[in-house]
Amino acid sequence: MFLKTTFVLLAVAFAAAEGTQSGVPIPLNSPVALTKVDGTFDHHRAIVQTYNTRNKHRQNLVNLERNVGRAGFNKGVEIKAYPSSPSLDKRQGLPLADEDGSAWTGTVAIGSNAQNFTIKFDTGSSDLWVPNAHGCMGCGGHKSYDSRKSKTSQPQNGTFQIEYDDGSTVSGPIFKDTVTISGAKAINQTFSASTEISSSFRGGPFDGVLGLASQALSNLAEVRFSSHTAMPCVFNASSWKPPFVQTAFAQQAIPKNEFSLKLASHGAELLLGGTNPKLFKGAIEFHPVNASTGFWQIGGGSILQGGKAVVSGFESIVDSGTSFIFGPADQVKEFYDSIPGSQLFDEENGLYSYPCTGKTVFKVAFQWGGQAWAISPKDFNLGETLAGSGQCVGAISGVDIGLGDNVWQLGGSFMKNVYTVFSFANNAVGFAALK
Ligand SMILES: *[C@@H]1O[C@H](CO)[C@@H](O)[C@H](O)[C@H]1NC(C)=O
Ligand SMILES: *[C@@H]1O[C@H](CO)[C@@H](O)[C@H](O)[C@H]1NC(C)=O
Ligand SMILES: *[C@@H]1O[C@H](CO)[C@@H](O)[C@H](O)[C@H]1NC(C)=O
Ligand SMILES: *[C@@H]1O[C@H](CO)[C@@H](O)[C@H](O)[C@H]1NC(C)=O
Ligand SMILES: *[C@@H]1O[C@H](CO)[C@@H](O)[C@H](O)[C@H]1NC(C)=O
Numbered sequence: 398m399f400l401k402t403t404f405v406l407l408a409v410a411f412a413a414a415e416g417t418q419s420g421v422p423i424p425l426n427s428p429v430a431l432t433k434v435d436g437t438f439d440h441h442r443a444i445v446q447t448y449n450t451r452n453k454h455r456q457n458l459v460n461l462e463r464n465v466g467r468a469g470f471n472k473g474v475e476i477k478a479y480p481s482s483p484s485l486d487k488r489q490g491l492p493l494a495d496e497d498g499s500a501w502t503g504t505v506a507i508g509s510n511a512q513n514f515t516i517k518f519d520t521g522s523s524d525l526w527v528p529n530a531h532g533c534m535g536c537g538g539h540k541s542y543d544s545r546k547s548k549t550s551q552p553q554n555g556t557f558q559i560e561y562d563d564g565s566t567v568s569g570p571i572f573k574d575t576v577t578i579s580g581a582k583a584i585n586q587t588f589s590a591s592t593e594i595s596s597s598f599r600g601g602p603f604d605g606v607l608g609l610a611s612q613a614l615s616n617l618a619e620v621r622f623s624s625h626t627a628m629p630c631v632f633n634a635s636s637w638k639p640p641f642v643q644t645a646f647a648q649q650a651i652p653k654n655e656f657s658l659k660l661a662s663h664g665a666e667l668l669l670g671g672t673n674p675k676l677f678k679g680a681i682e683f684h685p686v687n688a689s690t691g692f693w694q695i696g697g698g699s700i701l702q703g704g705k706a707v708v709s710g711f712e713s714i715v716d717s718g719t720s721f722i723f724g725p726a727d728q729v730k731e732f733y734d735s736i737p738g739s740q741l742f743d744e745e746n747g748l749y750s751y752p753c754t755g756k757t758v759f760k761v762a763f764q765w766g767g768q769a770w771a772i773s774p775k776d777f778n779l780g781e782t783l784a785g786s787g788q789c790v791g792a793i794s795g796v797d798i799g800l801g802d803n804v805w806q807l808g809g810s811f812m813k814n815v816y817t818v819f820s821f822a823n824n825a826v827g828f829a830a831l832k
Pocket of ligand 2: 510511
């Protein structure tokens, strides 16, 4: 009787939600800006962020090769040497532990006793890790997971590991436990309680990371996927370790196998299990995801300046884990060449500046065959090169982040301008106008 009543209430809740909001909303805190309080560009933070992004994708490709058999299908993609840590002089003497700040964070609870963590939500990776309460190097100052205090904790075989060029890692044992986000509960969710946190995370405003991309990028899974569909072709129950969204959906904790993001300084929200119509207007423009890459990647992209396409026909990966928009160096150069007065600012990190006093004479937008999705001048501007220089650093960076010759990565500077829907159910990414 009790079970039956619960079921009916759930059904009503989902039915009532049709047309209004369905799913579970999670309020997000916004990242540290790349502009300092005095209005100048935070070069140091940008370098650390670029380094972290390149390292993250290197690990993604290593995982992809293990899971799919090759490091993806993008032209020119290869697993390169580790990007070298930014040297001290370039970082103006600051330690790397002064992290990149590019985190949209929310609260995640793990275990029967709801151990709470501040977690970075990252659509550009697939695993969940938090610091371990037992013998963690570099975890000081962060919340840590104590498996002994959770009645539902189950140790697993194997080790989780992300490596960095300075020899540090984020690594540690693997567990299964209940993971709850705003009431959405995934039972027996696989994650790592890491016993080492790389220096690049030590000073961060978050304790751990929750990846929202597909399992093909996971370091926790040991499963052979079909290289065409990214669906597991060898179903091996013991190695099938779905990321949080898939676990929660399979257990009916969320109504749909999808999630949506509104990124904004105020009112940022992750919606698990659907879309929130209060946050967008008009139709959602969907684009098929090329699942073989493991990323939230869509094809046929163009970048527009003043309404005209400057570069066309590239792949785009939507990645909430970085503030920057990264593109291939030659294509980004072509883009800045179309803006009078723009200059190379930092070649190694692909940064350009452009005249930012007086009225803005250019308009930047991305397009995938449908509407042109503009980036506001405010989100494009990362701050003046020097106080009073009249030149500001642009949010588009032309640096090789290792994902291929024709791949762009759209981070927060783009995502703040749209409502983005990530649908595992339909293998698609959708954009809608923010309300
Ligand atoms: C997926 O992307 C790869 C590389 O960009 C391409 O070769 C392949 O045709 C794409 N598959 C689909 C179904 O679009
Ligand atoms: C975690 O946060 C929730 C919600 O704020 C709270 O109810 C719970 O007591 C917290 N857990 C611990 C162990 O403090
Ligand atoms: C770990 O591996 C051992 C030996 O292969 C196996 O017996 C055990 O069931 C595994 N444990 C888990 C939790 O998978
Ligand atoms: C979680 O794991 C435990 C122990 O293996 C098992 O008894 C239980 O059925 C699992 N629950 C779910 C929902 O998978
Ligand atoms: C399933 O995966 C486990 C753990 O990765 C491995 O030990 C086992 O050999 C696999 N079984 C099959 C049938 O592939």
